[in-house]
Amino acid sequence: MKKNQAGNYDVAVVGAGIAGLSCANYLAQGGKKVILLEQNHQAGGCMSGFWRKGFYFDGGDQSFESNGIIFPILSELGVYPEHDWHPASYRIKTAFYDFPITSVEDTRDRMIAAFPDEPAVKVIFAEVEKVSRCFSELFDPWHFPLLEKPSPQKIFAALKWLPALKRWADPEFRNRLCGQIRREDLRHWFLNVGYYKTPFILFGAFWHLWVKDYWYPAGGIQSLMNSLVKKFESRGGETRFKTPVKKILVRDGRAEGVLTETGEKITANQVVYAGDYQRLVTDVLGETYFEPDFVEKVKRSRLTxxxxxxxxxxxxxxxxxxxxxxxxxxxxxxxxxxxxxxxxxxxxxxxxxxxxxxxxxxxxxxxxxxxxxxxxxxxxxxxxxxxxxxxxxxxxxxxxxxxxxxxxxxxxxxxxxxxxxxxxxxxxxxxxxxxxxxxxxxxxxxxxGAGWTYHLPDLLIAGRFGFVSFHAPVAGVFTIGHYSFWPGGVPNSALSGKIVANSILGKFPEGQLHTAFELFRKVKRLF
Ligand SMILES: Cc1cc2nc3c(=O)[nH]c(=O)nc-3n(C[C@H](O)[C@H](O)[C@H](O)COP(=O)(O)OP(=O)(O)OC[C@H]3O[C@@H](n4cnc5c(N)ncnc54)[C@H](O)[C@@H]3O)c2cc1C
Known part of the structure; x- marks a missing residue:
């Protein structure tokens, strides 16, 4: 092997956030020779934390939801039992109301009591309760039935909610519902609380998740990230910190490996990229691999x-x-x-x-x-x-x-x-x-930021179904993380890592899911 050249890995994973850590662990568990490359001095990305003068701080996420995805993934990877988990409790305080969020029903009652002349508050919370019921039926912190060998009953239970899910995801639905509030300042609050133009599905889901499914590992979130690194290394994986990847190398139309900022070439049969998608397109892979129209849309899409x-x-x-x-x-x-x-x-x-x-x-x-x-x-x-x-x-x-x-x-x-x-x-x-x-x-x-906007119309590459995309237009290159699985966040990012790992390992069911998406994409292109 030449100086300045490391290899030969089965897979190089770029980025040690939750997506890269999940993917690298599943790949190493599946017997692949994997190198995980991270530009920062530690793992975690948006989930990293730090100690100063004896105080610990979480730098990005302050706690997170499982959604029936995170806890099963952490268990499969063997790190869940290494941590004590606290439910992360919430309180909401304004000049008009101030209470701990203990249940969706209690929240509804307190909001109605705070604004007795606003009948729309009751209507809005009736819909939030439906979202909460939907989420309770579809998953709990430990189970996401559609990911666990789906049975006809489970599929039917999910299909039943499809019309409502479609309605709640429509960006106009929240405007119509919350627009009924008479008081201007309160109407403004209901229309805008959350991220930019958050659709009703997420507005409603947060009330549910804050009560039932927000968690904090007692040693701080960085301790969880460190456990994932340790597990990866115990499975034979190799981690390199302070190693920014400058380019994904392509030879004869397929991935050859990566080039680091210091000029080191690391050869790998496959590259999984868990970093920023705009950088991938404009720089790390390069615009020449993408349609010009797509490049423009990527550049103009809104971020969180x-x-x-x-x-x-x-x-x-x-x-x-x-x-x-x-x-x-x-x-x-x-x-x-x-x-x-x-x-x-x-x-x-x-x-x-x-x-x-x-x-x-x-x-x-x-x-x-x-x-x-x-x-x-x-x-x-x-x-x-x-x-x-x-x-x-x-x-x-x-x-x-x-x-x-x-x-x-x-x-x-x-x-x-x-x-x-x-x-x-x-x-x-x-x-x-x-x-x-x-x-x-x-x-x-x-x-x-932390991925794409929650307002789908401003995510110009989304298309109708295109918001799930582990695709890069070069054979052997995959993308994972919050840019690849809208609306991003911890569960989707981790799941995207698992899906792509299983796809590379040829495992059911997530691997097949990926193949199905790719097939769908190809068929769509024919029309
Ligand atoms: C303040 C804040 C609060 C949040 N709250 C929540 C919440 O409550 N619930 C929730 O679900 N989500 C929340 N999120 C979002 C969630 O944290 C992220 O969506 C998720 O952690 C993304 O993980 P990721 O691995 O896809 O990306 P990232 O965490 O961004 O990790 C990417 C990693 O790749 C590395 N990297 C990038 N490019 C390169 C390169 N070229 N070479 C080498 N390394 C590279 C980066 O250094 C980074 O470590 C929050 C985010 C923030 C910032």
Whole structure:
């Protein structure tokens, strides 16, 4: 073998987020020789976390849902029993209502009580209850019957919900339903709460999932990612951190391996790419492999919102913090006005924003020094706001101006959070602020987001059924992760890794699912 050339692997997996980790583990479990390449110093991507001065913080996700997908996958891979799992509880607080989210019915009653003159609130929550019933019937944290050798009964049970699922996924449905609210500020809240133009199916599903299916591993989410790396290596897999992949190499129309940023060539028969899809098209594989029209659509498609994160180590015992928060997460809306910042938003935009307050150490005291606690504040922002956060560009050095600026904006969020935790700013022992520029460094996701928009009309490559796509137009190249399986998120990303691994291993049922999608794609192209 030549110097600067490593090989020969069966599969090179690019990216050690949940999708890459799931895929690499299944492949190694199936006997493949696999190398997992990650540009960051650790695994996790959007699910990575970090320790500072004895405090642990989750950098992206603060907890996540199983959807009948994650727990079975973690069990199959042998890491579920290595962790203690806490249900991640939620509370919602606005000037009009403030309660822990304990059931969909209780939420409905409290909302109706808060707005007795708004009959539409009852109508909306009747529909949310249907979504909750649908989700309860289709899966629970441990079972997704359609993925487990589907029986005719299971298929019938799912088919029964198809018309409703179609209705809830229609972007106009939420507008029609929530548009019935009379009060302008409340109508605005019901129409806009969540990500940009979230369809009703997701709006409804969140109320259900917050009650039944949101989880936190007691050692922090990074500990789960580390377990997946360890398991992969124990199965004979090889991991390389701090190894950005510059190019996927193609020879005679099929994958030959990858080229790293340092110029090392790693040969592999197959390449599974779990990174940003826009980068794949414009750079890592290259535009020449795609139709020009497709390239344009990929570039113009909307992404999810970037996040502003404030990480706080507090000189406040967990018991004290719990008195204020009550639950692991608090969704706090200072008023009913919801904003998604863009590059033209005013300088004070974050002072008025909603935020989620999450404390990793609330239920897991080991995640903060004795007598202290950790807190993460999160809200939407935009990468290009205030000239890339006064950094000049997304890729430039992190200037002193940038650091000072993000700290000042972070303190604005802290001030806002004092409506939930009075005197918060006096309790701060450690403070750091993450912007979309930080997220790019940890994930390489364009604009520091986490996959495509939830508003399908702005995902221009979606087509009618095209939002499931593990396809790259080169033999032996697969794509997985939140860009490949709309609407993304932890379960879909992990499942996409399993599907592609099983496809490479020729296993039932997910492998066949992939073959069926590919066949469908080819047939569709004929017409
Ligand atoms: C703040 C926040 C909150 C969220 N909350 C939830 C939630 O509650 N529920 C939920 O389901 N989902 C949530 N998500 C989304 C969820 O975290 C992601 O969809 C999921 O983790 C994506 O996993 P992935 O493996 O597809 O991609 P990523 O996590 O983005 O991982 C991709 C990995 O590939 C690496 N990489 C990329 N390009 C290269 C390259 N060229 N060379 C080498 N390495 C590369 C990156 O460094 C990264 O580690 C949230 C995301 C964020 C940011």
């Amino acid at each position: 919102e970037g996040m502003l994160n404030v990480f706080l180590g507090l000189n406040l015992p967990a018991e004290e913090l719990k008195k204020h928060l009550q639950t692991h997460h608090v969704l706090f809306y200072p008023d009913l006005k919801l904003i998604i910042p863009d590059q033209n938003s005013p300088r004070d935009v974050h002072q008025k924003m909603w935020m989620e307050l999450s404390s990793p150490s609330l239920e897991s005291p080991g995640l903060a020094p004795p007598g202290k606690s950790s807190l993460v504040l999160q809200t939407f922002t935009h990468i290009g706001w205030q000239n890339y956060w006064q950094n000049g560009s997304e890729s430039g050095e992190r200037t002193p101006e940038y650091r000072e600026f993000k700290k000042a904006v972070g303190m604005e969020l802290v001030k806002g959070a004092e409506a939930v935790i009075p005197g918060l700013s006096e309790k701060i022992e450690y403070l750091d602020v993450g912007t979309p520029l930080s997220a790019i460094r940890f994930t390489m996701n364009s604009q520091g």
